[in-house]
Amino acid sequence: MNRLEELHKAGVVEIFQTSTLKTELIPYPPGLEKAKDYTTIGGGNSWQLPGNNMLVSNGGTPSIESQVMQIQNIIFGQHKRFIRNNFIDALHIDQANQNDADFFVTDEKKILNSASRLSEAGIRTHICTDKFCETEILKYFELHYKTSDAQRLSELLQETGPILLGSNSFGEVSFIDNETEEILLAIIRTQTGAAIQAIVRSSDGCDLLTIVPEQPFLFHRPGAVVLMEVGSAPLLIGDKKCRAFSIKVSEIAVIAGRVLKNGKLFLYRLAIYNALGKLALQIERGVLTLHNVKLAFS
Numbered sequence: 001m002n003r004l005e006e007l008h009k010a011g012v013v014e015i016f017q018t019s020t021l022k023t024e025l026i027p028y029p030p031g032l033e034k035a036k037d038y039t040t041i042g043g044g045n046s047w048q049l050p051g052n053n054m055l056v057s058n059g060g061t062p063s064i065e066s067q068v069m070q071i072q073n074i075i076f077g078q079h080k081r082f083i084r085n086n087f088i089d090a091l092h093i094d095q096a097n098q099n100d101a102d103f104f105v106t107d108e109k110k111i112l113n114s115a116s117r118l119s120e121a122g123i124r125t126h127i128c129t130d131k132f133c134e135t136e137i138l139k140y141f142e143l144h145y146k147t148s149d150a151q152r153l154s155e156l157l158q159e160t161g162p163i164l165l166g167s168n169s170f171g172e173v174s175f176i177d178n179e180t181e182e183i184l185l186a187i188i189r190t191q192t193g194a195a196i197q198a199i200v201r202s203s204d205g206c207d208l209l210t211i212v213p214e215q216p217f218l219f220h221r222p223g224a225v226v227l228m229e230v231g232s233a234p235l236l237i238g239d240k241k242c243r244a245f246s247i248k249v250s251e252i253a254v255i256a257g258r259v260l261k262n263g264k265l266f267l268y269r270l271a272i273y274n275a276l277g278k279l280a281l282q283i284e285r286g287v288l289t290l291h292n293v294k295l296a297f298s
Contacts, residue, residue, distance in 0.1 A: 003134050003150075004105075008037075010150040011262030012157060013137060016041045018095040019058040020088060039261060041099040043068075047091065050082060057091050061227040061246040062098030063253035063269045067123070071097075074121055075114040093118070097125040100256070100268050103133045124285070157262070163187050163194060164266045166283040172298040175281055177274045179292065184272050184280055185255075187265070188213060189298075193234020194265045198272065200224050200247055200254055205277030208249060214239055224249055235259050 007013045017038040025031040042060025047068075049056055072090035076083070089111060096104040104125045106112065115127035128136075138148040145156055161169035174186040186197040195213035202208055208224040209217060217226060217238045225248045226237075233243040235257075244258035246269070256269035270283035274292075282289045 002130065003138070004130060006150045007137065007153070010154040011260075012141075012150055012153045014039065014260050014262075016096075016099070016101060018092045019043070019060065020056050020091045020095065023054065023056045024088065039258075041095055041101075043091070043095045043098050049084060049087075056088060057095065059227075060095070060099065061229055061244045061256065061258070062095075063100055063246050063248075063256040064098055065251050066094055066098060067121075068094040070121060071118065071123065074117050075111055093123065093125065093127065097123050101125045103128055103136075105130045105133050162189075162264050164260075164264050165270065166268065166286040166288040168288050169264075170297075174296040174298075175272070175290070175293050176296055177280060177292065178294055180275060182275065184274060184293065185270075187267075190234075190236060193236070193259070195236035196255075198255060200249065201273040201275070201277070202249060203273055203277060203279075205273060205275050209247070211238055224254075229258075233259055234263070235265055 004015065008015045015038050017035050017040050019040050019042040021035060022032065025035060042058040044059065044062045044066050046055060046059050047057040048054060068090045071093050072086055075090065076086040089108065093104055102125065104127050106127065107129060111127060112129065118127060141148045141153055145153060147153060161171045163170045170187065172187060172189045175184050176182065177184055183197065184199060188195045188197060196211060197213060198211045199207060200209040202223055207220040209219050211217060213236055215238060227246045228237060228240060228242040229244040230240050230242050233241050235242055237245050246253045246256040248254065253269040254271040255267065257265060257267035260266050268283060270281050271279065272281035274280045278291065280291050280293050
């Protein structure tokens with residue numbers, strides 16, 4: 001077991017598999033068995049291979065739109081004919097990027113050599129080897145927690161709050177507009193986990209969607225789209241329990257999160273506007289920023 005898997009099993013980091021991986025592992029049962037330990041992430045679309053109609057990608061709760069064709073062209077160049085393996089490789093990276101994964105680990109030299117060009121094209125997920133990923137993660141923990149021991153890190157993280165907003169941990173918390181006293185976002189502890197209360201607005205301050213725990217979504221006008229992985233889970237969005245969700249406005253997620261294997265609720269995308277159309281709450285690459293907002297803890 002390498003260090004990344006050790007940290008994953010300790011609940012310190014989480015390794016995901018793309019929905020495309022299962023297709024590739026069909027001829028390799030040991031790989032399928034190992035992958036059962038990894039949560040599956042999907043993209044915005046389901047893709048089938050031409051000719052045999054094999055499903056190679058499932059829908060999920062992506063925070064941005066697919067860039068699979070752009071990714072394929074950057075790595076492999078443009079081809080007049082369909083090349084299965086090129087498309088499959090692009091799907092893996094696309095799903096990782098759509099779900100805000102920090103790293104995509106590969107040993108394929110052609111993909112690694114394209115990492116800088118993918119980054120320049122706006123692909124936020126870092127393409128790297130497993131060794132580079134391990135080094136960067138251990139460096140982070142040494143800097144912020146003064147240890148890279150998996151067991152000790154697991155103990156330290158258990159002492160933090162059950163709700164992660166970017167790299168910040170909280171218990172039950174509300175974010176309140178300083179001027180209007182309006183609750184813009186609240187994360188409420190429940191007997192089985194957590195629930196979210198929020199007002200989703202466009203960038204001009206128009207109400208699009210109100211989310212209240214245990215009540216159906218209240219859509220005020222067109223513009224907001226809700227994607228959810230509904231099922232038995234400790235997260236309540238509206239009147240439905242889910243494992244992951246993404247609420248999008250103009251094709252970009254304004255709230256996105258998921259329940260991690262260690263049980264914590266992780267919000268990794270946030271763009272909440274107040275009634276005046278001013279950006280009040282934002283999470284961008286793990287950094288939570290507040291604008292004229294106060295916090296209330298319960």
